[in-house]
Amino acid sequence: MTTTIKQLQITFDCAEPERVARFWCEVLGYVVPPPPAGFATWDAFDRSLPPESQGSAFACIDPSGVGPRLFFQRVPEGKVVKNRLHLDVRVGTGLVGEERLAALEAECARLIPLGAVRVQLLRADGVNESCLVMQDIEGNEFCLD
Numbered sequence: 042m043t044t045t046i047k048q049l050q051i052t053f054d055c056a057e058p059e060r061v062a063r064f065w066c067e068v069l070g071y072v073v074p075p076p077p078a079g080f081a082t083w084d085a086f087d088r089s090l091p092p093e094s095q096g097s098a099f100a101c102i103d104p105s106g107v108g109p110r111l112f113f114q115r116v117p118e119g120k121v122v123k124n125r126l127h128l129d130v131r132v133g134t135g136l137v138g139e140e141r142l143a144a145l146e147a148e149c150a151r152l153i154p155l156g157a158v159r160v161q162l163l164r165a166d167g168v169n170e171s172c173l174v175m176q177d178i179e180g181n182e183f184c185l186d
Contacts, residue, residue: 049109051128054120055179058099058113059083064178065111067155068130071101120180129172129186137170145173145185152185 055061080086087095097115132148133141149159156178165171173185
């Protein structure tokens, strides 16, 4: 039996979909896709929706088409516990020791002005390489790996 490869979309529940989407565009080098046919901008599309649906969703895509689409949807409740799933942003692939730590720290320094929060550096332990736990602008955990 062969398995067909399926496309993957990652969905974030959040309070401010466009704000969180634009943060992840900056983190990953993603872009906002073109607005739906018939609309010059996403703002024009958003204004065409019923008031209760305006600002309720946003998306970003990998401009190369390789990475998954990220979708952000507004939910009424705030984040209260640790994520059960998180993204690993692979900035240190193939690097070890001080070289890896330098790459992680450099990316951390780039992301903090965007609103990311540094949580904890997890140093290499003989099994896993070092990674840096962070949070996005709404407190969702992710790792610089």
